[in-house]
Amino acid sequence: MPAYKHHRTICVNSLLEKLGLNVLHRLDPETAHALAIRALQMGLAAAPGPVTSNRLKTTVAGITLSNPIGLAAGFDKNATAIAPLSRCGFGFIEVGAATPLPQPGNPKPRLFRLTKDRAAINRFGFNNDGAQAICTRLTQHDAVVPVGLNLGANKTSTDRAADFARVMQAVRNHVDFATVNVSSPNTEKLRDLQGKAALAALLDGVMDVRGTTPVFLKIAPDLTEQEIADVAEVATQAGVAAIIATNTTLDRTGLRSKHAGQSGGLSGEPLFERSTRVLARLSTFTDIPLIGVGGVGSAAQAYAKICAGASAIQLYTALVYGGMSLVAQIAHGVDALLSQDGFANVADAVGSKQTEWL
Numbered sequence: 001m002p003a004y005k006h007h008r009t010i011c012v013n014s015l016l017e018k019l020g021l022n023v024l025h026r027l028d029p030e031t032a033h034a035l036a037i038r039a040l041q042m043g044l045a046a047a048p049g050p051v052t053s054n055r056l057k058t059t060v061a062g063i064t065l066s067n068p069i070g071l072a073a074g075f076d077k078n079a080t081a082i083a084p085l086s087r088c089g090f091g092f093i094e095v096g097a098a099t100p101l102p103q104p105g106n107p108k109p110r111l112f113r114l115t116k117d118r119a120a121i122n123r124f125g126f127n128n129d130g131a132q133a134i135c136t137r138l139t140q141h142d143a144v145v146p147v148g149l150n151l152g153a154n155k156t157s158t159d160r161a162a163d164f165a166r167v168m169q170a171v172r173n174h175v176d177f178a179t180v181n182v183s184s185p186n187t188e189k190l191r192d193l194q195g196k197a198a199l200a201a202l203l204d205g206v207m208d209v210r211g212t213t214p215v216f217l218k219i220a221p222d223l224t225e226q227e228i229a230d231v232a233e234v235a236t237q238a239g240v241a242a243i244i245a246t247n248t249t250l251d252r253t254g255l256r257s258k259h260a261g262q263s264g265g266l267s268g269e270p271l272f273e274r275s276t277r278v279l280a281r282l283s284t285f286t287d288i289p290l291i292g293v294g295g296v297g298s299a300a301q302a303y304a305k306i307c308a309g310a311s312a313i314q315l316y317t318a319l320v321y322g323g324m325s326l327v328a329q330i331a332h333g334v335d336a337l338l339s340q341d342g343f344a345n346v347a348d349a350v351g352s353k354q355t356e357w358l
Helices: 003-024 029-041 084-088 133-138 161-172 191-192 196-209 225-238 269-283 297-307 316-323 325-340
Strands: 058-060 063-065 069-071 092-098 110-112 121-124 149-150 175-182 214-217 243-245 265-268 290-293 312-315
Touching: 003 029, 003 133, 029 084, 029 110, 058 069, 069 325, 084 110, 092 133, 092 175, 121 196, 121 269, 121 316, 133 149, 133 196, 133 269, 149 161, 161 191, 161 196, 191 196, 196 225, 214 225, 225 243, 225 269, 243 297, 265 269, 265 316, 269 290, 290 297, 297 312, 297 325, 312 316, 312 325, 316 325
Parallel strands: 069 092, 069 312, 092 149, 149 175, 175 214, 214 243, 243 290, 290 312
Antiparallel strands: 058 063, 110 121, 121 265
Protein backbone atom coordinates (compact mmCIF):
# COMPACT_ATOMS: atom_id res chain seq x y z
CA MET A 1 0.00 0.00 0.00
CA PRO A 2 1.37 3.46 -0.89
CA ALA A 3 2.46 5.50 2.14
CA TYR A 4 -0.21 8.18 1.68
CA LYS A 5 -2.98 5.57 1.53
CA HIS A 6 -1.62 3.84 4.63
CA HIS A 7 -1.54 7.18 6.49
CA ARG A 8 -5.09 7.95 5.35
CA THR A 9 -6.29 4.55 6.58
CA ILE A 10 -4.71 5.14 10.00
CA CYS A 11 -6.34 8.58 10.23
CA VAL A 12 -9.77 7.23 9.29
CA ASN A 13 -9.46 4.35 11.77
CA SER A 14 -8.35 6.76 14.49
CA LEU A 15 -11.31 9.03 13.85
CA LEU A 16 -13.75 6.12 13.89
CA GLU A 17 -12.27 4.86 17.15
CA LYS A 18 -12.60 8.29 18.77
CA LEU A 19 -16.20 8.55 17.63
CA GLY A 20 -16.88 5.05 18.93
CA LEU A 21 -15.36 5.81 22.32
CA ASN A 22 -17.38 9.01 22.54
CA VAL A 23 -20.59 7.05 21.94
CA LEU A 24 -19.66 4.31 24.42
CA HIS A 25 -18.86 6.86 27.13
CA ARG A 26 -22.42 8.15 26.93
CA LEU A 27 -23.73 4.72 27.90
CA ASP A 28 -23.82 2.80 31.16
CA PRO A 29 -20.28 1.37 31.58
CA GLU A 30 -21.33 -2.28 31.65
CA THR A 31 -23.54 -1.85 28.59
CA ALA A 32 -20.68 -0.07 26.83
CA HIS A 33 -18.34 -2.93 27.68
CA ALA A 34 -20.73 -5.49 26.23
CA LEU A 35 -20.92 -3.45 23.02
CA ALA A 36 -17.11 -3.24 22.88
CA ILE A 37 -16.92 -7.04 23.05
CA ARG A 38 -19.53 -7.26 20.29
CA ALA A 39 -17.55 -4.82 18.14
CA LEU A 40 -14.47 -7.02 18.55
CA GLN A 41 -16.44 -10.09 17.51
CA MET A 42 -17.61 -8.22 14.40
CA GLY A 43 -14.06 -7.21 13.45
CA LEU A 44 -14.59 -3.49 14.09
CA ALA A 45 -11.51 -2.92 16.27
CA ALA A 46 -7.95 -2.10 15.27
CA ALA A 47 -6.29 -5.41 14.38
CA PRO A 48 -2.63 -4.97 13.41
CA GLY A 49 -1.80 -8.50 14.52
CA PRO A 50 0.93 -9.18 17.08
CA VAL A 51 3.36 -6.25 17.12
CA THR A 52 6.93 -7.45 17.32
CA SER A 53 10.62 -6.76 16.75
CA ASN A 54 13.87 -8.33 17.83
CA ARG A 55 13.88 -6.01 20.86
CA LEU A 56 10.28 -6.78 21.83
CA LYS A 57 10.45 -10.57 21.55
CA THR A 58 10.82 -12.17 24.95
CA THR A 59 10.14 -15.31 26.97
CA VAL A 60 8.29 -15.35 30.30
CA ALA A 61 7.83 -18.55 32.31
CA GLY A 62 8.87 -20.54 29.25
CA ILE A 63 6.21 -18.87 27.09
CA THR A 64 7.45 -17.10 23.95
CA LEU A 65 5.91 -13.66 23.47
CA SER A 66 6.07 -11.47 20.37
CA ASN A 67 6.03 -8.47 22.70
CA PRO A 68 5.63 -7.97 26.48
CA ILE A 69 2.27 -6.16 26.34
CA GLY A 70 -0.60 -8.30 27.60
CA LEU A 71 -4.33 -7.96 28.17
CA ALA A 72 -5.31 -8.26 31.84
CA ALA A 73 -8.07 -10.58 32.98
CA GLY A 74 -11.55 -9.13 33.32
CA PHE A 75 -11.91 -7.61 29.86
CA ASP A 76 -13.02 -10.86 28.22
CA LYS A 77 -14.51 -12.61 31.23
CA ASN A 78 -16.23 -15.37 29.26
CA ALA A 79 -13.61 -16.01 26.56
CA THR A 80 -15.96 -14.91 23.78
CA ALA A 81 -13.54 -12.64 21.88
CA ILE A 82 -10.23 -14.48 22.13
CA ALA A 83 -9.33 -14.54 18.44
CA PRO A 84 -10.03 -10.87 17.65
CA LEU A 85 -8.30 -9.73 20.86
CA SER A 86 -5.25 -11.75 19.93
CA ARG A 87 -4.98 -9.67 16.74
CA CYS A 88 -5.12 -6.29 18.49
CA GLY A 89 -1.35 -6.03 18.97
CA PHE A 90 -0.98 -7.84 22.29
CA GLY A 91 1.86 -10.25 22.97
CA PHE A 92 -0.44 -12.38 25.14
CA ILE A 93 -3.95 -12.22 26.58
CA GLU A 94 -5.64 -13.43 29.75
CA VAL A 95 -9.36 -14.19 29.94
CA GLY A 96 -11.70 -14.93 32.84
CA ALA A 97 -11.96 -15.21 35.76
CA ALA A 98 -13.70 -18.56 35.58
CA THR A 99 -15.33 -20.23 38.55
CA PRO A 100 -16.44 -23.89 38.72
CA LEU A 101 -20.15 -22.98 38.52
CA PRO A 102 -21.72 -20.12 36.58
CA GLN A 103 -22.62 -17.14 38.76
CA PRO A 104 -24.29 -13.78 38.12
CA GLY A 105 -21.93 -11.73 40.27
CA ASN A 106 -22.95 -8.77 42.39
CA PRO A 107 -26.07 -6.63 41.78
CA LYS A 108 -25.89 -3.83 39.20
CA PRO A 109 -24.67 -1.15 38.92
CA ARG A 110 -21.22 -2.60 39.60
CA LEU A 111 -18.92 -0.79 37.16
CA PHE A 112 -18.16 2.93 37.35
CA ARG A 113 -16.05 5.21 35.16
CA LEU A 114 -13.91 7.77 36.96
CA THR A 115 -13.20 9.89 33.91
CA LYS A 116 -11.38 12.71 35.70
CA ASP A 117 -9.00 10.14 37.14
CA ARG A 118 -8.77 7.94 34.02
CA ALA A 119 -9.80 5.11 36.29
CA ALA A 120 -12.60 2.67 37.04
CA ILE A 121 -14.15 1.00 40.06
CA ASN A 122 -15.72 -2.42 39.73
CA ARG A 123 -17.41 -4.81 42.09
CA PHE A 124 -18.42 -7.48 39.60
CA GLY A 125 -17.90 -10.42 41.95
CA PHE A 126 -16.60 -12.96 39.42
CA ASN A 127 -19.67 -12.92 37.16
CA ASN A 128 -19.04 -15.57 34.49
CA ASP A 129 -20.55 -18.44 32.50
CA GLY A 130 -18.71 -21.09 34.52
CA ALA A 131 -15.69 -23.25 33.83
CA GLN A 132 -17.44 -25.73 31.54
CA ALA A 133 -18.65 -23.12 29.05
CA ILE A 134 -15.41 -21.16 29.16
CA CYS A 135 -13.33 -24.33 28.76
CA THR A 136 -15.34 -25.23 25.64
CA ARG A 137 -14.53 -21.84 24.11
CA LEU A 138 -10.86 -22.22 25.02
CA THR A 139 -10.72 -25.50 23.08
CA GLN A 140 -12.11 -23.83 19.95
CA HIS A 141 -10.28 -20.49 19.69
CA ASP A 142 -7.74 -19.67 16.96
CA ALA A 143 -5.71 -17.04 18.79
CA VAL A 144 -2.36 -16.01 17.33
CA VAL A 145 -0.76 -15.24 20.73
CA PRO A 146 -0.53 -17.18 24.02
CA VAL A 147 -3.78 -17.31 26.02
CA GLY A 148 -4.14 -17.70 29.76
CA LEU A 149 -7.11 -18.09 32.09
CA ASN A 150 -7.71 -16.38 35.42
CA LEU A 151 -9.00 -18.87 38.00
CA GLY A 152 -11.63 -17.91 40.58
CA ALA A 153 -13.80 -19.34 43.32
CA ASN A 154 -17.58 -19.34 43.63
CA LYS A 155 -19.04 -16.91 46.14
CA THR A 156 -21.14 -19.66 47.77
CA SER A 157 -18.36 -22.24 47.85
CA THR A 158 -17.57 -23.95 51.14
CA ASP A 159 -14.05 -24.80 49.92
CA ARG A 160 -12.67 -22.01 47.78
CA ALA A 161 -9.20 -23.52 47.57
CA ALA A 162 -10.73 -26.62 45.98
CA ASP A 163 -12.57 -24.40 43.46
CA PHE A 164 -9.26 -23.15 42.04
CA ALA A 165 -8.02 -26.73 41.60
CA ARG A 166 -11.29 -27.77 39.89
CA VAL A 167 -11.02 -25.03 37.28
CA MET A 168 -7.30 -25.71 36.80
CA GLN A 169 -7.96 -29.38 36.13
CA ALA A 170 -10.66 -28.53 33.60
CA VAL A 171 -8.58 -26.10 31.54
CA ARG A 172 -5.00 -27.29 31.98
CA ASN A 173 -4.72 -28.69 28.44
CA HIS A 174 -6.34 -25.72 26.74
CA VAL A 175 -4.37 -22.68 27.97
CA ASP A 176 -0.77 -21.49 27.90
CA PHE A 177 -0.93 -20.46 31.57
CA ALA A 178 -3.45 -20.22 34.41
CA THR A 179 -3.55 -17.53 37.09
CA VAL A 180 -4.59 -18.12 40.68
CA ASN A 181 -6.51 -14.96 41.58
CA VAL A 182 -6.78 -14.53 45.35
CA SER A 183 -6.59 -10.76 45.13
CA SER A 184 -10.02 -9.62 43.94
CA PRO A 185 -11.65 -7.44 46.61
CA ASN A 186 -15.16 -8.24 45.37
CA THR A 187 -15.64 -11.77 46.73
CA GLU A 188 -15.98 -11.74 50.51
CA LYS A 189 -12.91 -13.06 52.34
CA LEU A 190 -11.17 -14.06 49.09
CA ARG A 191 -8.14 -11.93 49.95
CA ASP A 192 -7.80 -13.91 53.18
CA LEU A 193 -6.37 -16.65 50.97
CA GLN A 194 -3.24 -14.49 50.50
CA GLY A 195 -2.20 -15.39 54.06
CA LYS A 196 0.89 -17.59 54.20
CA ALA A 197 -0.64 -20.90 55.31
CA ALA A 198 -3.85 -20.57 53.30
CA LEU A 199 -2.00 -19.58 50.14
CA ALA A 200 0.48 -22.46 50.47
CA ALA A 201 -2.34 -24.99 50.79
CA LEU A 202 -4.28 -23.47 47.89
CA LEU A 203 -1.27 -23.44 45.58
CA ASP A 204 -0.35 -27.02 46.49
CA GLY A 205 -3.84 -28.11 45.39
CA VAL A 206 -3.57 -26.27 42.08
CA MET A 207 -0.04 -27.47 41.37
CA ASP A 208 -1.07 -31.08 41.99
CA VAL A 209 -3.52 -30.97 39.06
CA ARG A 210 -1.90 -28.48 36.67
CA GLY A 211 -0.20 -31.07 34.46
CA THR A 212 2.54 -29.12 32.69
CA THR A 213 0.66 -25.80 32.47
CA PRO A 214 2.52 -22.88 34.11
CA VAL A 215 0.69 -21.44 37.11
CA PHE A 216 0.78 -17.69 37.80
CA LEU A 217 -0.28 -15.95 41.01
CA LYS A 218 -2.04 -12.55 41.08
CA ILE A 219 -1.61 -10.46 44.21
CA ALA A 220 -3.21 -7.32 45.63
CA PRO A 221 -1.45 -3.94 45.87
CA ASP A 222 -2.64 -3.45 49.45
CA LEU A 223 -0.04 -5.71 51.09
CA THR A 224 2.45 -4.84 53.79
CA GLU A 225 6.15 -5.45 53.22
CA GLN A 226 5.98 -8.58 55.39
CA GLU A 227 3.00 -9.86 53.41
CA ILE A 228 4.89 -9.25 50.15
CA ALA A 229 7.83 -11.24 51.53
CA ASP A 230 5.50 -14.05 52.63
CA VAL A 231 3.86 -14.22 49.19
CA ALA A 232 7.28 -14.44 47.54
CA GLU A 233 8.36 -17.24 49.87
CA VAL A 234 5.19 -19.29 49.38
CA ALA A 235 5.19 -18.77 45.61
CA THR A 236 8.81 -19.89 45.37
CA GLN A 237 8.19 -23.01 47.44
CA ALA A 238 5.10 -23.88 45.41
CA GLY A 239 6.87 -23.57 42.07
CA VAL A 240 4.76 -20.70 40.74
CA ALA A 241 5.96 -19.71 37.24
CA ALA A 242 5.18 -15.97 37.47
CA ILE A 243 3.57 -13.44 39.79
CA ILE A 244 1.18 -10.78 38.50
CA ALA A 245 1.51 -7.56 40.51
CA THR A 246 -1.05 -6.19 41.03
CA ASN A 247 -4.82 -6.44 41.08
CA THR A 248 -7.11 -3.52 41.95
CA THR A 249 -6.80 -1.45 45.13
CA LEU A 250 -9.20 -0.45 47.89
CA ASP A 251 -7.33 2.82 48.40
CA ARG A 252 -9.10 6.02 47.27
CA THR A 253 -6.40 8.62 47.91
CA GLY A 254 -6.49 11.67 45.64
CA LEU A 255 -9.51 10.75 43.49
CA ARG A 256 -11.54 13.58 41.95
CA SER A 257 -14.40 11.83 40.14
CA LYS A 258 -17.95 11.71 41.45
CA HIS A 259 -17.95 7.92 41.76
CA ALA A 260 -14.82 7.86 43.96
CA GLY A 261 -16.83 6.68 46.98
CA GLN A 262 -18.19 3.55 45.30
CA SER A 263 -17.14 0.25 46.87
CA GLY A 264 -15.05 -2.19 44.86
CA GLY A 265 -11.61 -2.38 43.31
CA LEU A 266 -10.02 0.72 41.80
CA SER A 267 -8.04 0.32 38.57
CA GLY A 268 -6.42 2.73 36.14
CA GLU A 269 -4.08 5.70 36.39
CA PRO A 270 -4.25 6.24 40.20
CA LEU A 271 -2.99 2.69 40.77
CA PHE A 272 0.20 3.12 38.77
CA GLU A 273 2.60 4.29 41.46
CA ARG A 274 1.31 2.02 44.23
CA SER A 275 1.36 -1.10 42.05
CA THR A 276 4.79 -0.31 40.62
CA ARG A 277 6.28 0.11 44.09
CA VAL A 278 4.82 -3.25 45.16
CA LEU A 279 6.28 -4.78 41.99
CA ALA A 280 9.74 -3.38 42.67
CA ARG A 281 9.67 -4.47 46.31
CA LEU A 282 8.49 -7.95 45.32
CA SER A 283 11.40 -8.23 42.89
CA THR A 284 13.81 -7.90 45.83
CA PHE A 285 12.33 -11.02 47.46
CA THR A 286 12.19 -13.42 44.50
CA ASP A 287 13.65 -14.37 41.14
CA ILE A 288 10.26 -15.52 39.87
CA PRO A 289 9.33 -13.55 36.71
CA LEU A 290 6.93 -10.71 37.46
CA ILE A 291 4.15 -9.30 35.30
CA GLY A 292 3.39 -5.67 36.06
CA VAL A 293 -0.20 -4.46 35.91
CA GLY A 294 -1.91 -1.40 37.33
CA GLY A 295 -2.31 2.00 35.73
CA VAL A 296 -0.46 1.35 32.47
CA GLY A 297 -1.77 3.76 29.85
CA SER A 298 1.33 4.75 27.88
CA ALA A 299 4.59 3.36 26.56
CA ALA A 300 6.46 5.31 29.24
CA GLN A 301 4.42 3.65 31.99
CA ALA A 302 4.81 0.18 30.48
CA TYR A 303 8.56 0.75 30.19
CA ALA A 304 8.70 2.01 33.79
CA LYS A 305 7.13 -1.24 34.98
CA ILE A 306 9.71 -3.22 33.03
CA CYS A 307 12.57 -1.18 34.44
CA ALA A 308 11.10 -1.61 37.94
CA GLY A 309 11.26 -5.40 37.61
CA ALA A 310 8.50 -6.64 35.30
CA SER A 311 9.32 -9.16 32.57
CA ALA A 312 6.00 -8.26 30.90
CA ILE A 313 3.04 -6.00 31.61
CA GLN A 314 -0.75 -6.09 31.32
CA LEU A 315 -3.35 -3.38 30.85
CA TYR A 316 -7.12 -3.06 30.74
CA THR A 317 -8.65 0.16 32.11
CA ALA A 318 -6.58 2.40 29.83
CA LEU A 319 -8.39 0.80 26.86
CA VAL A 320 -11.63 2.39 28.11
CA TYR A 321 -10.09 5.81 27.48
CA GLY A 322 -7.61 5.12 24.68
CA GLY A 323 -9.23 2.38 22.64
CA MET A 324 -7.62 -0.76 21.21
CA SER A 325 -5.21 1.22 19.03
CA LEU A 326 -3.42 2.04 22.29
CA VAL A 327 -1.99 -1.50 22.39
CA ALA A 328 0.14 -1.14 19.25
CA GLN A 329 1.09 2.42 20.24
CA ILE A 330 2.46 1.16 23.56
CA ALA A 331 4.30 -1.76 21.98
CA HIS A 332 5.99 0.47 19.39
CA GLY A 333 6.74 3.04 22.08
CA VAL A 334 8.40 0.47 24.34
CA ASP A 335 10.49 -0.67 21.37
CA ALA A 336 11.67 2.91 20.86
CA LEU A 337 12.46 3.39 24.56
CA LEU A 338 14.47 0.16 24.66
CA SER A 339 16.45 1.37 21.65
CA GLN A 340 16.94 4.81 23.19
CA ASP A 341 18.45 3.30 26.35
CA GLY A 342 20.65 0.92 24.38
CA PHE A 343 18.92 -2.34 25.33
CA ALA A 344 19.04 -5.15 22.77
CA ASN A 345 15.88 -6.76 24.14
CA VAL A 346 13.21 -6.52 26.83
CA ALA A 347 14.95 -8.97 29.17
CA ASP A 348 18.01 -6.73 29.40
CA ALA A 349 15.89 -3.84 30.69
CA VAL A 350 14.05 -5.79 33.40
CA GLY A 351 14.85 -4.29 36.81
CA SER A 352 17.36 -1.82 35.39
CA LYS A 353 15.82 1.07 37.39
CA GLN A 354 14.42 -0.95 40.29
CA THR A 355 15.99 1.23 42.98
CA GLU A 356 14.01 4.27 41.79
CA TRP A 357 10.84 2.55 43.03
CA LEU A 358 12.06 1.22 46.38
